[in-house]
Amino acid sequence: MLNVQEADVFYGDFHVIHRASLEVNQGELVALIGANGHGKSTLLKAICGLVPFQHGDIYYKGESIKAKDTTKLVGDGLVYVAEDRRLFPDMTVQENLMLGAYLERGRRRQFETLEHVYTLYPRLQERRSQLARTLSGGETQMLALGRGLMSAPELIAIDEPSLGLAPNLVANMLNTIKSFKDEGLTVLLVEQSLFLIESFVDKIYLLEEGVVSLYDDADVTKK
Numbered sequence: 001m002l003n004v005q006e007a008d009v010f011y012g013d014f015h016v017i018h019r020a021s022l023e024v025n026q027g028e029l030v031a032l033i034g035a036n037g038h039g040k041s042t043l044l045k046a047i048c049g050l051v052p053f054q055h056g057d058i059y060y061k062g063e064s065i066k067a068k069d070t071t072k073l074v075g076d077g078l079v080y081v082a083e084d085r086r087l088f089p090d091m092t093v094q095e096n097l098m099l100g101a102y103l104e105r106g107r108r109r110q111f112e113t114l115e116h117v118y119t120l121y122p123r124l125q126e127r128r129s130q131l132a133r134t135l136s137g138g139e140t141q142m143l144a145l146g147r148g149l150m151s152a153p154e155l156i157a158i159d160e161p162s163l164g165l166a167p168n169l170v171a172n173m174l175n176t177i178k179s180f181k182d183e184g185l186t187v188l189l190v191e192q193s194l195f196l197i198e199s200f201v202d203k204i205y206l207l208e209e210g211v212v213s214l215y216d217d218a219d220v221t222k223k
């Protein structure tokens, strides 16, 4: 479903990602892990058409993303949930959610999806009329994920959802991400560590100083 082949990413002269290759098959939940500053967000943004890449190519559903902008990719079901959540602080919870359904793809089933998001995250339903700025860190992350779901993704790319969350909330939030997979979504999940995700990911890639490698069970037991 997603195939990254030897992609390079630069910020000006700064070479961040070096010949990255990775593959996510339909229905898989794949983790991309690595320490802070090693290029995880950069690679995820390149995959979602938000930063340009050089060399190689990135294919989504068999087609190069080169000729597509982010809106087109979202319209094709490739949906990105940013590390910094990117919400509209002065809009309500429900208005933020509905913005996720602004393209035809999400709009078609927006009310069913909204119900589904509220079932998954009852806190959002309770707070649907509150301004996004008044939410706690955990609720803000629920809203970012809920808004992603409102776009009706086929592949949802989620950047460090546990970042900044109170430790007691992380397991719950990661469980809802596991439920995305159980419902048939394909998930590319970026995290700093395997903490709490190792048991349910199908495949793990490790990003070290811009270099991607497959992280297999043998490696896990070695470390």
Ligand SMILES: Nc1ncnc2c1ncn2[C@@H]1O[C@H](COP(=O)(O)OP(=O)(O)O)[C@@H](O)[C@H]1O
Pocket: 011, 014, 016, 034, 035, 036, 037, 038, 039, 040, 041, 042, 043
């Ligand atoms: N917009 C940018 N312009 C220049 N350098 C950047 C930019 N964004 C990130 N970087 C740098 O690229 C490297 C990788 O960053 P990032 O992809 O955010 O890593 P991670 O998500 O793994 O923490 C870091 O050295 C960071 O400082």
Ligand SMILES: [Mg+2]
Pocket: 040, 041, 042, 083, 159, 160
């Ligand atoms: Mg990051």
